[in-house]
Amino acid sequence: GEEVYLVGDFTGNWKEPIKAAHKGGPRFEVEIRLPQGKYYYKFITNGDWRHSTASPTERDESGNTNNVIVVGDTASVKPTVQPQKKDANIVKVIERPLTENERFMLAKAARCVAFGVCPIRLAPK
Numbered sequence: 001g002e003e004v005y006l007v008g009d010f011t012g013n014w015k016e017p018i019k020a021a022h023k024g025g026p027r028f029e030v031e032i033r034l035p036q037g038k039y040y041y042k043f044i045t046n047g048d049w050r051h052s053t054a055s056p057t058e059r060d061e062s063g064n065t066n067n068v069i070v071v072g073d074t075a076s077v078k079p080t081v082q083p084q085k086k087d088a089n090i091v092k093v094i095e096r097p098l099t100e101n102e103r104f105m106l107a108k109a110a111r112c113v114a115f116g117v118c119p120i121r122l123a124p125k
Contacts, residue, residue, distance in 0.1 A: 004028040007049075008041030008066075017044055040066035 005017035010032070020028035020043075040060055043050050051057055051067045058068045098106065 002046055005044040006030045006032075006041060007044055008039055010034055010039050010041070034071045036071050038068065038070045040068055042066055 002022075004020040004022075006020055007014055007017040011018055018030050018032065020030045023029050040058070043052065051065055055067045056069075057065050059065055
């Protein structure tokens with residue numbers, strides 16, 4: 001039962017709201033054609049002026065929070081895929097079983113680290 005209108009600086013300087021068509025659920029649509037430029041707009045829902053928190057907002061010179069849209073030229077641009085840059089800090093990990101020699105070297109390195117952090121002092125009795 002809600003009535004939703006679109007109003008903005010492009011609708012007779014905020015004075016000529018455009019009724020939105022209900023498209024089901026919470027969805028309302030208005031189709032308008034605007035020349036290039038930056039436009040402020042809001043919605044009037046059941047008499048209350050509101051802005052959308054899901055769309056970009058700006059404050060106007062009076063301090064009001066409005067949604068904002070910038071209409072510009074349309075250009076056909078192909079997205080470019082940039083190759084990933086090599087990062088010296090990234091190491092590729094290959095999962096496979098360790099060889100006997102690798103297990104021995106890993107265990108030796110772990111003991112060296114443990115003893116380096118918690119050295120053991122051997123002293124005769």
